[in-house]
Amino acid sequence: MNKSDLAFGRMNFILLAVGMLVVIVGFILMGGGSSTEEAYNPDIFSAQRTKVAPLVCLLGFVSMVYAVVHKSKSGEGAE
Numbered sequence: 001m002n003k004s005d006l007a008f009g010r011m012n013f014i015l016l017a018v019g020m021l022v023v024i025v026g027f028i029l030m031g032g033g034s035s036t037e038e039a040y041n042p043d044i045f046s047a048q049r050t051k052v053a054p055l056v057c058l059l060g061f062v063s064m065v066y067a068v069v070h071k072s073k074s075g076e077g078a079e
Contacts, residue, residue, distance in 0.1 A: 009072030016067040022060030029053035
C-alpha cells in the first residue's frame with residue numbers, strides 16, 4: 001500500500017487522536033458519585049458536571065470534525 005493511497009495524512013490522524021483524548025477527558029469530568037435512595041449527593045449538579053464537561057466534549061467532537069475535513073498538504077498525504 002502506497003502512502004498516497006491513504007485518505008488522511010499524518011496531521012489528520014494526530015488531530016483525530018487529540019480530539020478523541022479531549023472527548024475522553026470530558027467524559028471523565030462527568031463521572032463521579034451518584035445519589036442513592038439512602039443519601040442525596042448534591043455534587044451531581046455541580047458546574048463541572050453540568051457545564052464544563054459537556055463543553056469539553058463538544059470541543060473534542062468539533063476538533064474531530066475539523067480533523068476529518070482538514071486538507072493535507074500536497075507532500076503529506078492524499079491530494
